[in-house]
Amino acid sequence: MSKVRQILDMNAFDATQGGTGAVARRLANLGAASVLFYREPIEMVSAKGAWMVARDGTRYLDFYNNVPSVGHSHPAVVEAVSRQIAVLNTNTRYIVEVVDAYLEALKDKLPAALSNVVMTCSGSEANDLALRVARAASGAQGIIVTETAYHGNTALVTEASPSALRRGTLPPHVVTVPAPSRAAFGEDIAGGFRAAVEAAMAELQGRGLGTAAFLADSIFSSDGIFADPAGFLRPAVEAVQAAGGLYIADEVQPGFGRTGDAFWGFARHGIAPDIVTMGKPMGNGFPMAGMAARPDHLAAFCEDVGYFNTFGGNPVAAAAGLAVLQVIAEEGLQENARTVGAHLRAGLEAVAADAPQVAAVRGAGLFTGVDLCSPDTPDIPDAAVTVRIIDAMRDAGVLIGAAGRYGATLKVRPPLCLNRDEADRFINAFANATRTTL
Template sequence: MTMINAYVPGTAAGDAAEQAMIARRQRLLGPAYRLFYAHPVHFVRGEGVFLFDAAGTPYLDVYNNVASVGHCRPEVVEAIARQAAILNTHTRYLHEGILDFAERFLAEFPAAIGHLMLTCSGSEANDLALRIARKHTGGQGVIVTRLAYHGVTAQLAELSPSLGPAVEPGPHVRLVPAPDGYRGTGEVGAAFAAGVQAAIDDFRAKGIRPAALLVDTIFSSDGVYADPPGFLAPAVAAIRAAGGVFIADEVQPGFGRTGDALWGFARHGVVPDMATVGKPMGNGHPVAGVVLRPEVVAAFGRDIRYFNTFGGNPVSVAAADAVLSVIQREGLRENARTVGAYLAAGLRRLGDRHPILGDIRGAGLFIGAELVLDRASKAPATAETARIVNGLRERRVLISATGPAANILKIRPPLVFSKANADLFLATLDEVLAAL
């Protein structure tokens, strides 16, 4: 996937001070890092759904799902500071905080999910889930979608083709087409399950035992696919029939993001064997984890010691507990559903005036707006998408793009996004589209 909104090193950007900061960053951090936007932006403060640059100018954040309950949410900041002033150690000592949180958190999952294992990042969570899956099943084969992103460890990079063609899939990895209801043909669930079954058959032909089907349940890197609800069920049945497990990557769609339930897998009427959570869990504080069926981790727990120095520490747990409390108290899942529907309807109205908006899809406050050169051919409007993303940035609205042709606007603001915020975004997007 092309990162169309990335800064190109060596091009002029901003004033002399900004150029000096970019040069300093490249000198100190090396060549692998990327900056967003043709003209990078320097933020010094965040509050709610806004980020502020050094001049105090606000930018509407329609992209950063990490700050799920709003940038610098006071309750989360206070919880972190309070616990850091009392105790911060690890899970080899008894502590009530992790137990209290685990009880509250697991209550938000189906009854079959009985354990929580905490990590520091979504990458660590997915890595741990794969280790457990392979121990439980005795298999090695893992199935992911063609443009998936699941993390940055060595094991997960081989399962994350969205990192680029230089990162090759591992020998025990099979890539399947995304459940694309816009460009695909036939019934979405049947087509996706057929791809999964073909991967299983290929594993068997090569003597590889399947271990897991691992999917981001909103398919965010593939292009944002959420409908029709239930389409995942046949693929889940296929991997289980082959002796593998289903791992729901809830790092991006979780915590009420899709509006229908707290977890993306719930829209499909399935209960995963494991689910991984991350990014929004601590509102920017590094906390993540795996929730799982007890029987899946039994052999792993018997034979393998698990420890993570920082995973599950009292400060991280306090941050996660505060985030969960805000989501529950303020009804942010319901807010994602109502504001997301309002925003999607507004985008469709824009599509009546701007035919470049070929398809609006998603769930709750996770929306993909696919841009096409014409609606008949559905040819990707990749260059135009780059202009729109950077045009919005110049008008102080932050967004990004996704999909194989990088022509799908990825819309996933903090869960506290309001209808007034949606109106501001829609009006600004209308200006940018008109300028094309």
């Protein structure tokens, strides 16, 4: 039987083996908290567009890192950040025009009901705040997440991130449901997933906790990327809302045009979320994140606690975020994600037809999952095969990572500026890797 994998163990350097040079220096500085990619970590020195450059001069096509969503070192973001930090950077206790300009531009992309935005520095903080708001607004305590979800690293959010746990069990207030896959629910993914969420709500009610929130990343990235059929998520969300719980749409991964069909992942499903959380892609690498909520929900929380974040919503972050929104619009990156993503999946599906260790290809826009298995046994996820393919692609100058319950799904999420030639380079590298790793 395949072994369940912890998220930080996937595609990771084994720090217990020690290291030399720059690796030893990092381990000495961070100790057990050090997380490096690959069995032979890479020292990077620069990046631009979809490419990164290592200390030894090797150029790598980056299909792993969704943080620089509009492209590494995008000149518009660099200029906006440089200009603002040379003028003023302070906190939100002062009125600074660029901050409200950004908030209004962001709100133009969100459902009108979510008219209050709280800025933070990380998606973890945004999800932590969202769960606290959901509890205050609902009067309940229970949280529903998927079996291999990852939503961040604060104490509260780690409890709701099953894939982050190396030992122990989830607390009583967290109940999981299977990822929305055909393996779990057959052809009726919408109905099966709704039934699973309703059963989770009944479990929380039986524990005397009720359901405060269903927290889900609408591309289910840590579970292995499940995007289709569009709309399958809506019945489960409506069931939670009908019972008085809130749906928190974690858009840290699928948001900002990545799924191609819509600016937000939840929009592909026709959902009206109660709270939206955002992070990684917002500043193209500048640390910023946020939570959008209804005014009454936020007010219910602030009556008891209130919230202030020293660096959240600072003018430099706002300048970076505004530049990202402008670049997505001016360069047509959402449409690029749709068309180049479709081209990429078509190429990967063609490779899969002749590769016995490829079980499935699925996704939306420039977010694709490729399930890997023992050759000719698609029902058996194979993390060892996945590691071999990841290493072979690194040798070919392509960076890629793993996801899924068993660490056997390639998580394909390149910058939104990816072009067809770069997509073809990935397809060719993947085809070669499947041949050489049999």
